[in-house]
Amino acid sequence: MSERKDVQPSGVPVPCLTCDARSGGVCGTLDAEQLASLAKASSKKRLESGAELIGDAQTVEAYSNILSGVVKLTKGLPDGREQIVGLQFAPDFLGRPFQDESAITAHAATNVVLCSFPKRTLEMLIKQSPRLEHFLLNQTLRELDEARDWMLTLGRKNALEKVASYLLLIARYIDPAVDPDSQSIAFDLPMSRLEIADFLGLTIETVSRQLTKLRIDGVIAVSQNRHIVVANPERLRMRSGC
Amino acid sequence: MSERKDVQPSGVPVPCLTCDARSGGVCGTLDAEQLASLAKASSKKRLESGAELIGDAQTVEAYSNILSGVVKLTKGLPDGREQIVGLQFAPDFLGRPFQDESAITAHAATNVVLCSFPKRTLEMLIKQSPRLEHFLLNQTLRELDEARDWMLTLGRKNALEKVASYLLLIARYIDPAVDPDSQSIAFDLPMSRLEIADFLGLTIETVSRQLTKLRIDGVIAVSQNRHIVVANPERLRMRSGC
DNA sequence: CCGGAATCTTGATTTCGATCAAACTGCCGG
DNA sequence: CCGGCAGTTTGATCGAAATCAAGATTCCGG
Numbered sequence: 349m350s351e352r353k354d355v356q357p358s359g360v361p362v363p364c365l366t367c368d369a370r371s372g373g374v375c376g377t378l379d380a381e382q383l384a385s386l387a388k389a390s391s392k393k394r395l396e397s398g399a400e401l402i403g404d405a406q407t408v409e410a411y412s413n414i415l416s417g418v419v420k421l422t423k424g425l426p427d428g429r430e431q432i433v434g435l436q437f438a439p440d441f442l443g444r445p446f447q448d449e450s451a452i453t454a455h456a457a458t459n460v461v462l463c464s465f466p467k468r469t470l471e472m473l474i475k476q477s478p479r480l481e482h483f484l485l486n487q488t489l490r491e492l493d494e495a496r497d498w499m500l501t502l503g504r505k506n507a508l509e510k511v512a513s514y515l516l517l518i519a520r521y522i523d524p525a526v527d528p529d530s531q532s533i534a535f536d537l538p539m540s541r542l543e544i545a546d547f548l549g550l551t552i553e554t555v556s557r558q559l560t561k562l563r564i565d566g567v568i569a570v571s572q573n574r575h576i577v578v579a580n581p582e583r584l585r586m587r588s589g590c
Numbered sequence: 591m592s593e594r595k596d597v598q599p600s601g602v603p604v605p606c607l608t609c610d611a612r613s614g615g616v617c618g619t620l621d622a623e624q625l626a627s628l629a630k631a632s633s634k635k636r637l638e639s640g641a642e643l644i645g646d647a648q649t650v651e652a653y654s655n656i657l658s659g660v661v662k663l664t665k666g667l668p669d670g671r672e673q674i675v676g677l678q679f680a681p682d683f684l685g686r687p688f689q690d691e692s693a694i695t696a697h698a699a700t701n702v703v704l705c706s707f708p709k710r711t712l713e714m715l716i717k718q719s720p721r722l723e724h725f726l727l728n729q730t731l732r733e734l735d736e737a738r739d740w741m742l743t744l745g746r747k748n749a750l751e752k753v754a755s756y757l758l759l760i761a762r763y764i765d766p767a768v769d770p771d772s773q774s775i776a777f778d779l780p781m782s783r784l785e786i787a788d789f790l791g792l793t794i795e796t797v798s799r800q801l802t803k804l805r806i807d808g809v810i811a812v813s814q815n816r817h818i819v820v821a822n823p824e825r826l827r828m829r830s831g832c
Numbered sequence: 833c834c835g836g837a838a839t840c841t842t843g844a845t846t847t848c849g850a851t852c853a854a855a856c857t858g859c860c861g862g
Numbered sequence: 863c864c865g866g867c868a869g870t871t872t873g874a875t876c877g878a879a880a881t882c883a884a885g886a887t888t889c890c891g892g
Contacts, residue, residue, distance in 0.1 A: 423742040425831050431745040433738035444735075446728060451735060478720040485727040486688060488734055493686075493693060495737040496675040500665040502744040503673040503791025507879065541840060549745025554879055556841055573840065573888070589667050749849065783870065796849055798871055814858070815870065834892085841886065848880085856871065862864090 361387035369413040369463060373439035374470075377479040386473060390465040395456045401442070402454040410464045411443035417460030418538040422453045422546065432547040434491065437521060441487055443467075445474065458538045501589075502549050509589035510548040511558035515568065516588055519578055527581045534577040541573075562587070603629035611655040611705060615681035616712075619721040628715060632707040637698045643684070644696040652706045653685035659702030660780040664695045664788065674789040676733065679763060683729055685709075687716065700780045743831075744791050751831035752790040753800035757810065758830055761820055769823045776819040783815075804829070 359380030364370050364387055375383055392415070395401065401419060402408055414436055421434035433452060436442060442462070444450060474481050501513050519526045522535045539547070545555045562568045567584050569577040578584050601622030606612050606629055617625055634657070637643065643661060644650055656678055663676035675694060678684055684704070686692060716723050743755050761768045764777045781789070787797045804810045809826050811819040820826055 421738070423738060425742065425746060427831075429746040429831075431742040433741045444731065446731065452738065478723065481720065481723055481727060485723060485730060488727060488730045489687065489689075492730055492734045492737060495734060495741065496663070496665060496694065499675045499737065499741055499744060500667065500673040502741060504667060504671040551880060552840075553842085553881080557879090560841070589669075589671075793850060794870075795851080795872085799849090802871075836891095837889085839886100839888070841884105843884080844882085846879105846881070848878095849876105850878090851876070852874085854871100854873080857869085859868085860866090862866105 359384070363387060363392070367415065367463070369415055369439040371439075373413045374441050374480060374483055375413065377483045378473065378477065382473055382477060386465055386469060389469045390463050393462045393464055395460045395462065397456055397458050397460075399456045399460070400453065401456065401460075401462075402450050402452070404450065404453045408443060408448065408450050409467050411441065411445075411467060411470050412462040412464040414438045414440050414442055415461040415463055418457040419460060420455050420457040420539070420543065420547075422455065423451070424453070430546045431549060432543065434495065435547075441484065443470075445471070445484060457543060505589045507548075507550055507554050508558045508561060508587060510550060511544075511555060512562065512567075512584050512588040513590075514544060514548055515562075515576065515578065516581070516584055518576075519581060519584075527585050530580060530582045532577065532579050533581060534575070537574045537576060601626070605629060605634070609657065609705070611657055611681040613681075615655045616683050616722060616725055617655065619725045620715065620719065624715055624719060628707055628711060631711045632705050635704045635706055637702045637704065639698050639700050639702075641698045641702070642695065643698065643702075643704075644692050644694070646692065646695045650685060650690065650692050651709050653683065653687075653709055653712050654704040654706040656680045656682050656684055657703040657705055660699040661702060662697050662699040662781070662785065662789075664697065665693070666695070672788045673791060674785065676737065677759075677789075683726065685712075687713070687726060699785060747831045749790075749792055749796050750800045750803060750829060752792060753786075753797060754804065754809075754826050754830040755832075756786060756790055757804075757818065757820065758823070758826055760818075761823060761826075769827050772822060772824045774819065774821050775823060776817070779816045779818060 360370075361384050364375060364383060367375070369375055370383075375386065378386065393412075395417075401412075404424070416438050419436045419440075419442060420432050421436065422430055422432050424430045435457070442454065444452075474484070501510055505513065516526070518535060518537060519533050523533055526533055537544070541552045541555050544550075545552045548555065559568070559570060562584075563570055566579070567587065569579070571577075602612075603626050606617060606625060609617070611617055612625075617628065620628065635654075637659075643654075646666070658680050661678040661682075661684060662674050663678065664672055664674050666672045677699070684696065686694075716726070743752055747755065758768070760777060760779060761775050765775055768775055779786070783794045783797050786792075787794045790797065801810070801812060804826075805812055808821070809829065811821070813819075
């Protein structure tokens with residue numbers, strides 16, 4: 349789904365004018381001229397939940413900004429066991445710079461809107477723009493911090509603590525200031541029970557049982573499977589092991 | 591342990607002339623002048639196995655190059671459970687740029703030699719040198735790839751597969767071309783059983799039992815606890831789950 | 833609004849790794 | 863060379879999560 353790439357008097361391409369990724373994403377680091385050249389080569393894509401964005405060991409020829417939705421990154425074992433190794437939200441940059449083959453798989457966990465551009469175009473811009481590279485370094489460092497936090501959860505927490513940690517993770521994405529104020533918070537899970545299990549290194553059944561336990565203990569309320577209300581986030585945090 | 595910072599005719603500081611980190615590490619990205627200013631502020635440090643390099647939630651005022659030895663990065667839960675979230679080898683750069691408080695702890699896993707320099711000095715150089723920032727982005731991307739590989743191991747492999755994967759990881763560090771050629775390989779483990787357990791999300795006893803199993807099956811030979819001989823790396827790889 | 837498929841929950845049982853407990857080994861100082 | 867101790871191995875038992883097996887909901891298309 350391609351869009352017109354007209355350039356406004358200010359020099360900012362028209363489709364970028366109202367784009368959220370321009371403030372928080374890579375595009376925010378570019379000057380008008382660079383943004384124009386990127387916009388010329390870019391296109392907006394809408395993907396249904398479940399669609400594959402990047403295949404394992406597949407040559408990647410595009411990078412993207414996530415404009416909305418949740419993308420899950422997974423790795424698998426030859427016998428079919430799967431582990432989700434990262435979640436990305438808008439306005440994250442999606443793709444592994446400086447490497448032709450992807451070692452991971454990316455899927456849309458919800459409906460997703462992307463702004464995609466060719467690998468080559470971005471790599472040219474990286475060479476010209478230290479600010480862009482600085483932005484990428486910062487996002488990568490943040491992802492590394494998150495991955496290491498999650499390693500602690502995977503390696504050392506029990507099933508209940510894992511599920512509580514997952515709910516907190518999602519709650520904090522919805523509202524970053526979630527536990528200090530201890531307000532009640534409600535949200536829809538962006539993932540199925542199977543996906544949650546693959547994220548936590550558990551089985552579907554164990555995830556379900558821990559959710560039931562939290563429900564019985566009055567820590568959360570669940571309706572229609574995906575909708576969660578956390579009455580008291582502090583009680584949830586206490587059960588998360590940290 | 592400070593050294594003389596004399597500058598050679600070529601412009602390269604004397605102590606850097608013979609330093610391995612100058613080819614593979616951050617210093618390789620600097621010109622003679624930048625290297626001189628970094629060398630002026632740097633000092634070589636020797637640390638005993640077990641020494642703490644960076645404390646959790648402690649203000650970090652130094653970055654380092656690892657000149658030799660193995661550094662382990664750990665995260666802990668309030669109740670004392672621990673998880674190793676990364677291993678770093680020479681000539682890795684050690685430290686979390688652009689953040690004052692460390693969220694992780696770093697310890698010397700073996701005797702370690704570092705070349706340390708003040709945070710400020712390096713951050714100044716980063717601003718001047720896109721090549722340096724590019725190097726850091728590349729190392730960070732590599733660490734992120736490793737962390738995600740390890741998440742799959744932590745979340746989805748059983749105890750035997752985890753121990754086999756760990757042995758392969760160390761063997762590959764000793765000799766990167768380890769399984770294609772399937773030559774026998776021998777090495778000393780840089781970590782105790784407790785550290786291996788904390789790396790794998792297991793207990794000491796389970797690690798020991800899996801090593802015994804691999805020994806009985808003839809996949810490895812163990813002498814004096816730390817010395818390992820892998821007769822046939824391919825058989826080890828087959829037990830690693832991938 | 834109905835029926836069927838997909839997803840989720842609950843229950844029974846098994847299994848793997850944790851825990852508890854005791855012996856063994858290698859290392860170091862005296 | 864001996865004794866002590868930290869680190870490791872081995873054994874017995876327990877428990878948490880996986881697996882196997884039905885049911886119950888939710889979702890959707892007709």
